[in-house]
């Protein structure tokens with residue numbers, strides 16, 4: 001079932017989860033261990049992220065270095081199928097522009113369609129570390145909207161090969177990302193919203209936000225979206241802080257701000273356990289307020305660790 005159908009059917013705020021594919025070498029059991037404890041909350045859907053290739057340098061004899069391409073977390077499509085099969089829950093694979101040609105994207109989407117997966121979250125993907133700025137694949141997409149248009153074309157029965165006749169239409173429900181504190185490359189929030197609106201006008205049916213730690217950022221963002229004519233559901237994304245180093249790592253990695261009160265409480269913590277407790281309490285307060293304001297769904301970034309998120313959802317659901 002599509003994410004939008006779940007949202008329409010719901011009479012209260014839904015709870016969904018996002019997981020990462022395991023590191024290469026770990027089996028599917030690690031995924032089941034990561035989400036099994038959360039299934040008692042009956043999430044309508046589970047997102048599985050996609051991670052593009054990275055470059056590593058291996059020592060060769062004679063002091064030489066060899067550059068190798070590795071995908072550290074492969075398997076998004078297979079994991080989605082495994083989750084759906086095991087838990088009878090809808091899975092939402094993340095599909096990214098980075099590292100894919102249009103044809104590879106088309107083939108991945110065909111696989112998803114064959115597997116009965118009818119949801120995708122389409123994203124551009126971040127630049128790889130060694131490049132600094134996002135570089136599309138040869139014949140790949142530059143922005144999420146370009147990828148979105150490819151999915152929409154397939155939903156209309158149009159594949160890359162124009163000579164294909166009687167092509168079966170896919171039927172993907174398409175979600176996209178939104179940034180209450182603006183995307184880090186956007187010159188300002190207004191520009192970012194313009195491009196977000198373009199994604200919605202091109203067929204995005206819902207938005208999932210980047211994590212935020214100050215609910216007022218989300219509420220302001222929703223208001224600005226509405227004023228800009230964006231009328232699809234905007235699902236807030238929450239991530240509990242789980243260690244002391246995240247005080248600086250989260251702003252650096254995800255370009256989000258941490259409110260002063262939260263940082264003050266974390267700075268008083270002596271151990272990661274203390275920080276985790278503060279993070280859980282903060283996320284509980286955020287969730288309660290979001291639920292009071294009747295958001296359609298709260299999407300938890302679990303980072304494939306169920307413990308903290310389970311403790312939050314137990315208190316709010």
Ligand code: FAD
Pocket residue numbers: 048049050051052094095096122123124125126127142143144145176177178183184185186191192195208209210211237
């Ligand atoms: P876009 O919508 O393409 O926007 C990228 C930037 O370009 C923005 O600054 C935007 O304002 C600007 N822009 C858009 N269109 C145009 C245009 N036509 N002309 C000029 N500028 C334009 N990354 C992963 O690698 N894997 C994942 O699984 C993943 N999951 C995510 C899930 C969520 C909910 C979120 C919020 C992010 C996720 N990301 C993931 C990170 C995401 O890929 C990055 O934030 C990426 O840098 C931007 O992706 P986007 O889809 O928002 O890009």
